[in-house]
Amino acid sequence: MQRNILLFKLYYFFWRFKPFATLMIVYFSQIMQSYATATAIFAIFNISYAVMKIPGGLISDKIGRKYVIVTSNLIMTTAFCLLALSGQFEIRWLLYLFALLWGCGEALSDGTIDALVYETSQSLNRSDKFYLIYSKSMCFSQLGCAFGALWAMVITYFLPLQFLAWFSIFPPFMQLIVSCFFEEPDTKRTISFSLTDIKSALKQFKNNKKLIFYTLTNIYFSTLGDISHRIESAYFKLFTSDWVISMVRVFKHLWGMIGFTFVSRLRFFSDMQNYFGSIIGNIFVRTTALIFNNFYTPFIHMFINFFYATALTTITDVMQHEYLPKYRATTQAVINFVKGLYMAGLMLLLGIFADIYGIYWTMILLVILRLLGLFLAYRLHNHLKI
Numbered sequence: 001m002q003r004n005i006l007l008f009k010l011y012y013f014f015w016r017f018k019p020f021a022t023l024m025i026v027y028f029s030q031i032m033q034s035y036a037t038a039t040a041i042f043a044i045f046n047i048s049y050a051v052m053k054i055p056g057g058l059i060s061d062k063i064g065r066k067y068v069i070v071t072s073n074l075i076m077t078t079a080f081c082l083l084a085l086s087g088q089f090e091i092r093w094l095l096y097l098f099a100l101l102w103g104c105g106e107a108l109s110d111g112t113i114d115a116l117v118y119e120t121s122q123s124l125n126r127s128d129k130f131y132l133i134y135s136k137s138m139c140f141s142q143l144g145c146a147f148g149a150l151w152a153m154v155i156t157y158f159l160p161l162q163f164l165a166w167f168s169i170f171p172p173f174m175q176l177i178v179s180c181f182f183e184e185p186d187t188k189r190t191i192s193f194s195l196t197d198i199k200s201a202l203k204q205f206k207n208n209k210k211l212i213f214y215t216l217t218n219i220y221f222s223t224l225g226d227i228s229h230r231i232e233s234a235y236f237k238l239f240t241s242d243w244v245i246s247m248v249r250v251f252k253h254l255w256g257m258i259g260f261t262f263v264s265r266l267r268f269f270s271d272m273q274n275y276f277g278s279i280i281g282n283i284f285v286r287t288t289a290l291i292f293n294n295f296y297t298p299f300i301h302m303f304i305n306f307f308y309a310t311a312l313t314t315i316t317d318v319m320q321h322e323y324l325p326k327y328r329a330t331t332q333a334v335i336n337f338v339k340g341l342y343m344a345g346l347m348l349l350l351g352i353f354a355d356i357y358g359i360y361w362t363m364i365l366l367v368i369l370r371l372l373g374l375f376l377a378y379r380l381h382n383h384l385k386i
Contacts, residue, residue: 004120004183005133009140011113014175016253017144019152020083020168023245025234027161031087031095039351041099042230043344048103049110050340054198056108057333061326065116066182072108073176075101080172084165105172107340111332118320118328119185131317135260138313142256142305144171149249157243201327201334209384211322214275216380218315219339220373221279225308227347228286228366235359236298245298252302259309266310271318276377278311283370290364 020027028038060068079101086094117137121130148171155164205212236245266274282304289300323331354362 001120001123001183001185003181004116005137007178007182008113008117008120008133008137011175011178012137012141013144013147014171014178015109015113015144016141017148017171017174018168019148019155019246020164021145021148023152023156023161023164023233025231026237027087027165028095029234030161031090031092037351039231039347039354041095043348043351044096044099045103045106046340046344046347048100049107050103050337050344052104052107053111053333053337053340054330055333057111057330057336058198060108060112060115060333061328061330064184065112065119066179066184068108068112069116069179069182070176072105072112073172073179074105075108076105076172077169077176079105080169083168084162087162087165103340107333107336109175111336114316114320114332115328116182116185120183123185130320131313132264134316135263135309135313138309139257139260142253142260142309145253145256146250149246149253153243153246153250156246198330198334201324201330204322204324204327204331208322211319213377213380213384214315214318214322215335217275217373217377218319219335219342220377221311221370223339223343223346224366224370224373225282226343227350228363230347231350231354231359231362232298232301234354235363236301238359239295239297248298248302251299252305255303256305256309259306260313262306263310263313266314271314272381274314275311275318276374278307278314279370279374281307282311283367283374286363286367286370290360290367293360 025038025042028041032038032041056068056072079098082094082098082101085091086098114134117134118130121133126133151167152164155167205215233245233249236248269277285300285303285307289297292300319332320328350362350365353365
């Protein structure tokens, strides 16, 4: 099981080593000739992700983590082959198929890998140190993001974007190789599937106010963060070139690494203080960047990932401890199912909004939604009396 600790770092590195991620919205809009249809690709991804999450979580809890993760990486490798082919031959329907498979692959892996990390820490009698194992692994995810952005910066300076699309096949293939060496925790599993499992997972929320609160706030704020991350490069294109955007993304993820490293120093604060302090810091950085609205905006944005890291570690640690062990992946799947549908709808609406009012006002709207969410979270916290 100790070997898993090293493998997690490699896995998270290649999972986030996606040079193409920074410029994906640019690539889609070039093929589709519209922000709305480009964001529709992300919407398809989120719908397929949402639909696949619950069966994926059930399968993970029933047959084991390793097999599900290996399958997910086979699917994602196939998906990114289709992504490269769609741009090479300008076949739009291949992009839709890519989004469908990409969503299914991510749905199977996301949540399952977190459950495997937690169960590994349990097997090593270190569940109380889960946040450290998780944050150190996530450091490598940010390192992967940074190297991916650095690679994108170099490639797009010398070569066309299509070359980067072909290279995007390499990371999921490496994930597949790494996942084959995971050790499955010695956990008793019953191979039976029924709606009772989903009902049992949902019952956790009935009397657990803490789980309800963090689930709702996480769905809301993480969705806004994911959307912002995907479309911000289209906003940055107003001020600078592709390779500069990639360079800024390198620094952004290095700040994420610093955030994950810094997490252990924040343990004397409460979970609530860490989480909402991170959200407030995130809003402050985004607002400052929008006020400048010039060449310096992307460079101000790079500090966001420090707060992303501290927020993600805090909420993952809280929720993994609150889940029932028997339904760990299933519970996460239900949450991600709701998040996926919410994100798909919001992504489409924001794409239409961007076509009508422009990408700058879309970024402003995302900040306003964060401020609204902060107010609602405060009211919910007082109502639940956590």
